[in-house]
Amino acid sequence: MATPLTGQVDFEVHGKVAHLILNRPEKINAMTVTMDEQMNSYIYEINNNLEIRSVLLYGKGEKGFCAGSDLTDLGEYGSNWEYRNRFDRNLDYARAIWLIKKPVVASLHGWVIGGGLEMACASDICVASPDAKFLAGEIRWGWHGGSGQTQLLSHRVGPGNASLFLLHGEPVLAADALRMGLIQELVPREEVLNRAIVIAESIAEKAPIAAQMTKHMVRISQSIPLETGLLYENDSFAYCMTTEDAAEGQRAFAEKRKPEFKGR
Structure with missing residues (x-):
């Protein structure tokens, strides 16, 4: 055996x-x-x-x-x-x-x-x-x-x-x-x-939705034409800006403190 x-x-x-x-x-x-x-x-x-x-x-x-x-x-x-x-x-x-x-x-x-x-x-x-x-x-x-x-x-x-x-x-x-x-x-x-x-x-420590979307976009860049990728990136950016984390990031920047990201 x-x-x-x-x-x-x-x-x-x-x-x-x-x-x-x-x-x-x-x-x-x-x-x-x-x-x-x-x-x-x-x-x-x-x-x-x-x-x-x-x-x-x-x-x-x-x-x-x-x-x-x-x-x-x-x-x-x-x-x-x-x-x-x-x-x-x-x-x-x-x-x-x-x-x-x-x-x-x-x-x-x-x-x-x-x-x-x-x-x-x-x-x-x-x-x-x-x-x-x-x-x-x-x-x-x-x-x-x-x-x-x-x-x-x-x-x-x-x-x-x-x-x-x-x-x-x-x-x-x-x-x-x-x-x-x-x-x-x-x-x-x-x-x-x-x-x-x-x-x-x-x-x-970064905003998790933004981090995952960034990883996704880097991968996308390897598979599609640049002009299409730029348009797709803008859509991804617009989505990220709708998140609670993006609002928290803006507040933290204005208040000169570390943001507390929740993944929402």
């Missing part, structure tokens, strides 16, 4: 920030089907709990953020056709990150490989340490990633840089990932998680 694979995805809520924690450090947080199921089980709570306003994503252990899927566990997804339809079965952890409506801040260190890279691409803001190494090495084994690797990465860093990742199949260092725009900040290893927490908590 095969030895059961250990590891889990922990879910914690600290104030207004939900923490998604990959907890399989002995395997560089390589994702199993069980961990995939756990990740997907948290998304409904994150999207529908009004107390949660932002999300922090990180992996435990010194070796890295995530080594992607555990290839020894892929058979647990079922047949090739069942694996192809994993989106419909809520069985894709990178897709789960993409489906989070609230801003996601990822803290990255060490190895960020395959599905780990896809989770980073599905996040809104990435903070990394200098030891971070990004790898889309699937091409070396006969396939490419299937959960955003060719699409989200291309949107994030441009087609030429994405092709370097995907076709060359060699590690990309943190400094180059910063230059390409894959990550937004590069900070010392001992500070990377704390910096990501600061950003996530700062976002959580």
Whole structure:
């Protein structure tokens, strides 16, 4: 009998920030089907709990953020056709990150490989340490990633840089990932998680409707023509201005105090 694979995805809520924690450090947080199921089980709570306003994503252990899927566990997804339809079965952890409506801040260190890279691409803001190494090495084994690797990465860093990742199949260092725009900040290893927490908590203090609409509009900008996007942005802005939070923001500005946003 095969030895059961250990590891889990922990879910914690600290104030207004939900923490998604990959907890399989002995395997560089390589994702199993069980961990995939756990990740997907948290998304409904994150999207529908009004107390949660932002999300922090990180992996435990010194070796890295995530080594992607555990290839020894892929058979647990079922047949090739069942694996192809994993989106419909809520069985894709990178897709789960993409489906989070609230801003996601990822803290990255060490190895960020395959599905780990896809989770980073599905996040809104990435903070990394200098030891971070990004790898889309699937091409070396006969396939490419299937959960955003060719699409989200291309949107994030441009087609030429994405092709370097995907076709060359060699590690990309943190400094180059910063230059390409894959990550937004590069900070010392001992500070990377704390910096990501600061950003996530700062976002959580903002008006939640405006924050979610802003995330939505940034995504929209990647899919529609600029002129259409500008019109859509104006409509989104007009909606935000009808909220109680917008009225509170205006009062707080006039009264020179910190606003108290309620998400209404």
